[in-house]
Amino acid sequence: MAQFAEHVVTDQAEIERLKAMILVLDEEARVEVELDDGRVLTGAVAIKPTLQMFIDPQGNEGTNGVLRLDDALEPEKPHFIALASIRRVRRLEPDQHTILRRED
Template sequence: MSRTAPVVYTHADDIARLKALLPQLPDEARVEVTLKDGSRVLGTVAVRPTVQQYRDAEENEGSNGELRLDDLDVPVQQHHVWLDQIASIRELPPIE
């Protein structure tokens, strides 16, 4: 993953909000993620994301994180979502 993020955060409240998403995204969880723009992504969490240090386009350093989801319908297709773009997460039932 790139060490550059579109947006980085330095304020403790913003970083805490990013970290609060992590328990909802364990390895192999099937989830529906709604983004701030209203779009939705359905997939399986490839690996639990972490909040890490990145730089933005102006070389400011701060925190963000990237979620990698394997598409539910086409598992070889991957979605990469920045944690700060997530509005909500809904756990999906397991496949029976």
């Protein structure tokens, strides 16, 4: 049974972008993410996200995923972020300055 999400992805190029993003979001990786609404969150990836099938409010089926990010300042308050709402990901480890950015 599919889960519900505010936004689902059906465009193959966007699905490939989500797949590339997941490659950077290793479990326990320290990252900074910029969201579509302009917020920038920093923390540790709790669990490596996966792509799943979701249904949006209009009943459309598509792909998305959920990132659980343990906040750097308040780790007891995790963020659950839809992958499709992430504009940019930056790894914070000194040896990995990977940046993925969605081109709008």
